[in-house]
Amino acid sequence: MRHTVKAASIVSVAALALSACGGSDSTEESSDSGSDVKACLAYDVGGRGDQSFNDSAAKGLDQAKDELGVDTEEVEASQGENDAAREDRLNQLVDAGCTNVIGVGYIYAKAIGGAAEANPDVNFAIIDDASADSEGDNVAQLVFAxxxxxxxxxxxxxxxxxxxxxxxxxxxxxxxxxxxxxxxxxxxxxxxxxxxxxxxxxxxxxxxxxxxxxxxxxxxxxxxxxxxxxxxxxxxxxxxxxxxxxxxxxxxxxxxxxxxxxxxxxxxxxxxxxxxxNVNVAVFDYIKASTEGEALAGLNEFDLKDGGVSYxxxxxxxxxxxxxxxxxxxxxxxxxxxxxxx
Missing domain, CATH: 3.40.50.2300 (Response regulator)
Structure with missing residues (x-):
């Protein structure tokens, strides 16, 4: 069943963009709440350093680490790999203690679906996919207009x-x-x-x-x-x-x-x-919601109106x-x- 949630635990994406600029008070208040969360990114091809999509996701992870005090881990996709290899990578992150696993890119759709079903106590998210392949009660689909x-x-x-x-x-x-x-x-x-x-x-x-x-x-x-x-x-x-x-x-x-x-x-x-x-905002928001005990799930769209995309x-x-x-x-x-x- 798909849970449609638009900015569920957020006042607005624009507001989160402001928080990304940093505020010592909010950082201090949230650091303890994130102590039990380990947020992990499985990058698309290109990984951190692509100066584009993956780097935007990495920026959100870095912000969560700095401001929320969460532990983090990162892995990268390889050229030409199949869904089974991607699901293996996600399960390795679960085995490493990750409480929140984020697949960066639609290529993780089937892998997220499989890993989420096999690990119902772990929270998953996927960026740029809203298909049935990645649906699950413990999956947040983070998409953009x-x-x-x-x-x-x-x-x-x-x-x-x-x-x-x-x-x-x-x-x-x-x-x-x-x-x-x-x-x-x-x-x-x-x-x-x-x-x-x-x-x-x-x-x-x-x-x-x-x-x-x-x-x-x-x-x-x-x-x-x-x-x-x-x-x-x-x-x-x-x-x-x-x-x-x-x-x-x-x-x-x-x-x-x-x-x-x-x-x-x-x-x-x-x-x-x-x-x-603003992939970084979506990643940060997803992690922040978990540190506040309100894990996101279902479809979460970030559009022009709420600042999810811009120029x-x-x-x-x-x-x-x-x-x-x-x-x-x-x-x-x-x-x-x-x-x-x-």
Missing amino acids: EHEGSFLVGAAAALKSKSGKVGFIGGTDVPLINKFEAGFKAGAKAVDPKIDIQTKYLAADGSGFADPAKGKTAAEGMYDKGADVIYHAAGGSGAGVFEAAKANKKSAIGVDSDQAKTAEKNVQDVIITSMVK STTGGKIDDITDKLDTYKKEIIDGKITVPSK
């Missing part, structure tokens, strides 16, 4: 494009990444219905999220065909997109975290904005269009614009 955030950066791409040609690069062609593409296209076409949008997916499996060389080649091909702004939803492969943008004196849009801050310094200036997905303004490259983007944002929140998810 990526299409809404992608609409805004799609609009930004069209507003900043001089050629009338933009691009989208996804790690792999699956429903989750299709949400990024659908939102991006809708946003770009809201600005310019005739805009030319090129699309490329890098691989048929998770390797598409950890192959900067493929990302660079795909981006170079789009820039060669006239695109001047490319949005990637390809995890660590996005580093290659940024390299191509730098070499071709074009622009790029980051994903998941504010990549104008997290990418390599020599390419940060090509990133005009990023679709920020970044680092570097000032879209300062001239933020009024327009905020107008679109308000229209989405108010229900005047319905953003497609596929």
Whole structure:
């Protein structure tokens, strides 16, 4: 049975974002309550250091360790492994004393479902999956309205494009990444219905999220065909997109975290904005709820309205269009614009 919970133990995601900035009082008050919780992350391919999705999750884990006083542990996925190997990894975390196990990415769906059934006294969470495979009374499905955030950066791409040609690069062609593409296209076409949008997916499996060389080649091909702004939803492969943008004196849009801050310094200036997905807030909130004796379960969605997704303004490259983007944002929140998810 699915328990639909929206910000169950939270006033709002935005409020948690503020707590992430740190407050010594809240840190001191919660440190004791987290003493019995051991929170563990099983990363997607790329792991900590991907400058994107996994790093955002790691940020939430680090915050929980620092502010809540919980013990933590981390493991990383390997290329080409199967569901049985992933479930083994989760069970190893349970054997290591983890009270809360978080699978970072939809690739853990079946593994989370199996491990949760086998360990009913352990709390599990999965990021980016709401399928029946990962459902369970002791499972929290942490999902985001990526299409809404992608609409805004799609609009930004069209507003900043001089050629009338933009691009989208996804790690792999699956429903989750299709949400990024659908939102991006809708946003770009809201600005310019005739805009030319090129699309490329890098691989048929998770390797598409950890192959900067493929990302660079795909981006170079789009820039060669006239695109001047490319949005990637390809995890660590996005580093290659940024390299191509730098070499071709074009622009790029980051994903998941504010990549104008997290990418390599020599390419940060090509990133005009990023679709920020607050995975760190979801991870922190999930752990915090357990330290307060209110473990989350069921479907928990973080959308544009409550700050689950947003866009970044680092570097000032879209300062001239933020009024327009905020107008679109308000229209989405108010229900005047319905953003497609596929």
